[in-house]
Amino acid sequence: MKFISWNVNGLRACQGKGFSESFRQWDADFVCLQETKMQAGQLDLEFPGYQSFWNYADKKGYSGTAIFTRHQPLKATLGMGIDEHDHEGRLITLEYPTFYLITAYVPNSQDELRRLDYRMKWEDDFRNYLQGLDREKPVILCGDLNVAHREIDLKNPKTNRRNAGFTDEERAKMTLLLSKGFTDTFRYFYPDQTDIYSWWSYRFKAREKNAGWRIDYFITSERLNPQLRDAAILTDVYGSDHCPVELIAEL
Numbered sequence: 001m002k003f004i005s006w007n008v009n010g011l012r013a014c015q016g017k018g019f020s021e022s023f024r025q026w027d028a029d030f031v032c033l034q035e036t037k038m039q040a041g042q043l044d045l046e047f048p049g050y051q052s053f054w055n056y057a058d059k060k061g062y063s064g065t066a067i068f069t070r071h072q073p074l075k076a077t078l079g080m081g082i083d084e085h086d087h088e089g090r091l092i093t094l095e096y097p098t099f100y101l102i103t104a105y106v107p108n109s110q111d112e113l114r115r116l117d118y119r120m121k122w123e124d125d126f127r128n129y130l131q132g133l134d135r136e137k138p139v140i141l142c143g144d145l146n147v148a149h150r151e152i153d154l155k156n157p158k159t160n161r162r163n164a165g166f167t168d169e170e171r172a173k174m175t176l177l178l179s180k181g182f183t184d185t186f187r188y189f190y191p192d193q194t195d196i197y198s199w200w201s202y203r204f205k206a207r208e209k210n211a212g213w214r215i216d217y218f219i220t221s222e223r224l225n226p227q228l229r230d231a232a233i234l235t236d237v238y239g240s241d242h243c244p245v246e247l248i249a250e251l
Contacts, residue, residue: 001251002028005103005142006237006244007199007216010037011066015045017239023047028246029070032103034144036064036089055079057089064089065103065143071096080129085122093133099224099251100133104143109164116169119146123173131180138221139182140249144199144242145217149174149184152194153214165215177219185218185231185247196233199242207241218247227251 004026008014011033023031024047031050039056046052050068055078057063073094079086090105104126109116133139147170151157160166178184186193197212206212218231229248237243 001030001249002026003030003032003101003140003142003218003247003249004028004234004244005032005034005216005218005246007034007105007144007240007242009035009240009242011045012038012043014239015043019239020045020047022237022239022244023068026244026246030101031068032092032101032142033066033068034064034103034105036066037061038064053078053092053094055089055092058087062088063105065092065105067092067094067101067103069094069101073101080126082125085125091126099138099140099221100136102130102133102139102141102143104141104145106144106146108146109167109170111164113162113164113167116164116167120169120173123170123177127173127177127180130177130182134181134221138224139219140221140224140247141182141219142217142245142247144215145174145219146215147171147174148213148215150187152192153197155195155197155211155213165213181222182219183222183225183228185220185228186214186233186245188225188228189231196235198233198235198245202241216242216245218245220247220249224249224251 075095077093148154198216200207200212232246234244
């Protein structure tokens with residue numbers, strides 16, 4: 001099975017930059033999106049053979065997630081069932097007979113870390129949510145997790161030490177999640193790969209210079225490791241300030 005995840009930074013804008021063409025070229029089983037920035041009815045987007053699930057933020061033009069799938073789920077759940085977290089359209093869970101698929105757009109801690117305390121609460125509640133699912137069947141989590149876990153996951157670690165996405169607190173939460181029986185699939189295959197990123201600032205020609213961050217992930221239950229076949233970061237796909245990431249697994 002092929003899984004794609006992409007923070008499109010506004011699906012309507014991305015659609016005008018070749019989203020549908022990329023979608024068709026992937027020929028994926030699942031395409032998971034973050035930061036769709038849409039409300040229901042704002043974009044008529046359908047692909048033959050796929051059904052779609054959407055979670056819209058209450059606030060217009062903000063956040064939002066979606067999943068396109070060729071496989072009928074047993075159940076679709078929006079949010080994690082905690083009111084504090086479930087108004088920004090950040091989470092969709094699809095249940096299948098042998099696994100759960102989750103797309104997530106994790107809150108950014110923002111300038112001057114003004115949302116870091118909330119982010120820490122989200123991290124703890126989300127980890128508990130994932131562990132609860134994992135006790136039932138394996139989990140495949142993808143999305144913009146808004147953290148560069150290790151120094152090799154961003155171009156300039158020293159100058160970004162206390163910036164949102166590379167604080168000690170955020171990195172520690174990722175370490176904690178992985179310690180609970182989860183795998184960072186890209187690092188599973190490419191533990192020491194440097195200079196490959198999934199997000200670049202629109203400023204300072206960052207993408208042209210490849211001054212980026214790896215903040216988009218596929219995280220899977222450790223017991224799926226024998227079924228993982230490859231993970232990739234599709235840096236040649238444009239249309240957003242993020243590029244898509246990919247997972248191939250036999251499920």
